[in-house]
Amino acid sequence: MLGNLVVQALSGLASAASLFLVSAGLTVIFGVTRIVNFAHGSFYMLGAYLGWTLATNLPRGHVPFWGGVVLAAVIVGLVGVVVELLLLRRIYKAPELFQLLATFGVVLVVQDAALWIWGPQDLLGPRAPGLRGAVYILDSRFPLYDLVLIGIGIAVFLLLWLLFQRTRFGILVRAATADREMVGALGVNQRLLFTGVFFLGSALAGLAGALQVPRESVNLQMDLAIIAEAFVVVVVGGLGSLPGAALAALLLGQMQAFGILVFPQITLVLVFLVMAAVLVVRPYGLLGRAPAGHAASLAPVEPPIAPLSPRGRLVAGVALVLALLAPLVLADYALVVMTEICLAILFAATLHFIMGPGGMASFGHAAYFGIGAYAAALLVKHLAAPMELSLLAAPFAAGIAGLAFGWFCVRLSGVYAAMLTMAFAQIAWSTAFQWVDFTGGDNGILGVWPPAWAVPKPVQAWGTLILCLGGAFLLRRAIFAPFGAALRAQRDSVLRAEAIGIDTMRIRWFAFAIAAAFAGLAGALFAFTKGSVFPTYMAIPRSIDGLMMVLLGGVQTVTGPILGAIAYTGLHEQLMRVTELWRAVLGAIIIALVLFFPRGLAGLGARS
Amino acid sequence: MTLLVVENLAKSFGGVHAVQGVSFSLAAGELLALIGPNGAGKSTCFNMLNGQLRPDKGRVVLNGQEITGKLPRQVWRMGVGRTFQITATFASLPVIENVQLALLSHQRRILRFTKPLHSEDPTQALALLERVGMADQAHRPCGVLAYGDLKRVELAIALANAPRLLLMDEPTAGMAPAERVALMALTARIARESGIGVLFTEHDMDVVFTHADRIMVLERGRLLAEGAPEAVRADPRVREVYLGHEGTH
Numbered sequence: 024m025l026g027n028l029v030v031q032a033l034s035g036l037a038s039a040a041s042l043f044l045v046s047a048g049l050t051v052i053f054g055v056t057r058i059v060n061f062a063h064g065s066f067y068m069l070g071a072y073l074g075w076t077l078a079t080n081l082p083r084g085h086v087p088f089w090g091g092v093v094l095a096a097v098i099v100g101l102v103g104v105v106v107e108l109l110l111l112r113r114i115y116k117a118p119e120l121f122q123l124l125a126t127f128g129v130v131l132v133v134q135d136a137a138l139w140i141w142g143p144q145d146l147l148g149p150r151a152p153g154l155r156g157a158v159y160i161l162d163s164r165f166p167l168y169d170l171v172l173i174g175i176g177i178a179v180f181l182l183l184w185l186l187f188q189r190t191r192f193g194i195l196v197r198a199a200t201a202d203r204e205m206v207g208a209l210g211v212n213q214r215l216l217f218t219g220v221f222f223l224g225s226a227l228a229g230l231a232g233a234l235q236v237p238r239e240s241v242n243l244q245m246d247l248a249i250i251a252e253a254f255v256v257v258v259v260g261g262l263g264s265l266p267g268a269a270l271a272a273l274l275l276g277q278m279q280a281f282g283i284l285v286f287p288q289i290t291l292v293l294v295f296l297v298m299a300a301v302l303v304v305r306p307y308g309l310l311g312r313a314p315a316g317h318a319a320s321l322a323p324v325e326p327p328i329a330p331l332s333p334r335g336r337l338v339a340g341v342a343l344v345l346a347l348l349a350p351l352v353l354a355d356y357a358l359v360v361m362t363e364i365c366l367a368i369l370f371a372a373t374l375h376f377i378m379g380p381g382g383m384a385s386f387g388h389a390a391y392f393g394i395g396a397y398a399a400a401l402l403v404k405h406l407a408a409p410m411e412l413s414l415l416a417a418p419f420a421a422g423i424a425g426l427a428f429g430w431f432c433v434r435l436s437g438v439y440a441a442m443l444t445m446a447f448a449q450i451a452w453s454t455a456f457q458w459v460d461f462t463g464g465d466n467g468i469l470g471v472w473p474p475a476w477a478v479p480k481p482v483q484a485w486g487t488l489i490l491c492l493g494g495a496f497l498l499r500r501a502i503f504a505p506f507g508a509a510l511r512a513q514r515d516s517v518l519r520a521e522a523i524g525i526d527t528m529r530i531r532w533f534a535f536a537i538a539a540a541f542a543g544l545a546g547a548l549f550a551f552t553k554g555s556v557f558p559t560y561m562a563i564p565r566s567i568d569g570l571m572m573v574l575l576g577g578v579q580t581v582t583g584p585i586l587g588a589i590a591y592t593g594l595h596e597q598l599m600r601v602t603e604l605w606r607a608v609l610g611a612i613i614i615a616l617v618l619f620f621p622r623g624l625a626g627l628g629a630r631s
Numbered sequence: 632m633t634l635l636v637v638e639n640l641a642k643s644f645g646g647v648h649a650v651q652g653v654s655f656s657l658a659a660g661e662l663l664a665l666i667g668p669n670g671a672g673k674s675t676c677f678n679m680l681n682g683q684l685r686p687d688k689g690r691v692v693l694n695g696q697e698i699t700g701k702l703p704r705q706v707w708r709m710g711v712g713r714t715f716q717i718t719a720t721f722a723s724l725p726v727i728e729n730v731q732l733a734l735l736s737h738q739r740r741i742l743r744f745t746k747p748l749h750s751e752d753p754t755q756a757l758a759l760l761e762r763v764g765m766a767d768q769a770h771r772p773c774g775v776l777a778y779g780d781l782k783r784v785e786l787a788i789a790l791a792n793a794p795r796l797l798l799m800d801e802p803t804a805g806m807a808p809a810e811r812v813a814l815m816a817l818t819a820r821i822a823r824e825s826g827i828g829v830l831f832t833e834h835d836m837d838v839v840f841t842h843a844d845r846i847m848v849l850e851r852g853r854l855l856a857e858g859a860p861e862a863v864r865a866d867p868r869v870r871e872v873y874l875g876h877e878g879t880h
Contacts, residue, residue: 326774327723504747505748506743507748509741511721519719520721522681523732
């Protein structure tokens, strides 16, 4: 019994070690460059694939194996340098969400590069030479390799600690983490520092990936799986804090190890619940500090929003009439695309509602889309509810979830708030994924079909068109109404808003719930058009889809998200039809857009 | 008529006693200046009056009602308008909507979701802007205004709930000398017309001695002197600690 517990604790330490290696890189990069690097998970995955290639091709033996691991780390570090030089260096001054978008472009490119080079199948690497066996601890087996991994984790922590305490580079890194402007003002070569930090951080991710090869199969899902956990570790530990990352990795490793024994059904939920709890009690993480002075905002100065000009109204009116006539002439496939675009417009409009006027970032908006979809599907499946009732109930379910999650999220700001939204989305996702009896788990819920009258594609197209554009229109009205003005006002100045009697937290909270409710409507409609729901409806990529649409369209305008949704969905559909490597092309387009049109598509018109 | 009574207010940050036992009162229609060298505790004092800081000790009573420890938005509802040392306005909203929002908040009509704000009746907001001389710029966004104009917009916002007390933290900081006098003359006129009590801090001695009915001198968190401008000007302790200090520049 005791042996079991010890082994469980040790395996918790082993996962903590690898989690720490990834998170250390992420937190150091964030500390110095203030970039939330989504591509960090891709560097980890790249490390694993490179590690696999080297381990299978080099001769057997200690030196080639460990040499291969180090080489993989160095190559990934160099890839990180290339990304920094070509992309990130140009956007350090851009709003943080654009940086995030750009790094997600890198995620897409790396995903397809890996698919192209290594293929879609899971790859099993060789075990580490001499470490195949297990040791017996109090009569319980424990893999020898995991013991070595724990040792490596501790060694890397000590080395990093020495690096940061004893070298000029390390001291500059710490100084830049504390106050980047000050370090710049002191005449430090920031370019070299940033590139160096990127090499270090990426190499650590690559090292962690390569070290995973003997433990588990290498696959294309590793990037997003690890990045979600690494975000949790970094945020719980405090952004930019190395000891924080170590502490949080330990905490999370142990929680996963023992959580499996106690609550096997909700291990995933547990992780994100802990993060939510920590952030509510300590908004800057366990060992984090409030950022010094220069808090980054979504966009520096928002231009005022304006109602549509007469010409704009005319264009919108004509577009609406054409859209209403379209189902009469379009073929089924085109109608499906049109339906998807309508859903995307509503989804993007809800996300824009909290990001643009609200000034809050959300990395987890898909949660409410998914909760709406699941609410509708569960009503149909368990209570045999009619579609009409389900469509009515779904926004309520999503709105209530928005009230519950939003209550926490609106209390934080910036990256921390965004991370909390992601944590809640992961909680929703893991519930759908792990609670198999109720939600069907990974298999989802099938047979969520509309009644006979709503089956024909043109009817569906009209239905979604009216409900989605109607929803987007209501949100638009709210933005121009006193509530929306108050929402924009608190974004501009919380101080002034409170000084004229506005309860800014409540305004943000309501906005969050309203957006969630409408996103839930979009989700429910999506469920009925697809006939099924899956956990992926609330997974990270769908939240990112929403972000892409809003940011492509431009956060600053009310029309932006609509254009963004149309452009992004259209692009997505077209690319998927013409090329296998659509992710890479999409990623490249996103990167190009961020580099050349940082104000989004709606900014194109404003430029001229 | 006594409007504001402050009793024995104190606040420390760690070991620093920023404000120690400050007591004073303010009458309706009176302009009271709070002056003192940098770090004397003026802003701390101010922030305790409008609820941004919770005092360690002491009471703040407005019109017989205790407002100690209430939140800024609650203090505002009880009739206290506020302007800030560094202007705080809504940069992305037009000037008139800045004022309209304050009016709507006063009428508890913020939670409206359909009718556009720009179709609300602008009369009241325009009247307020007229009063501070900003009506001609009503439709420009606050983000593009000159600093002096922003100060006047802030004054209009602060007047929107028909306050009985105005708290103005360095109302003329960052303005050109001619503008300073104009803004304080405007404030003084409005205060006298409407019987509003005004408490302001200020570094510009011309502004202070021209417009204040009464002056309080704060030094190292304590009230050093208090009285009519002539008396304060003549007070040797003030000369030594404050004006003498000024004179060395």
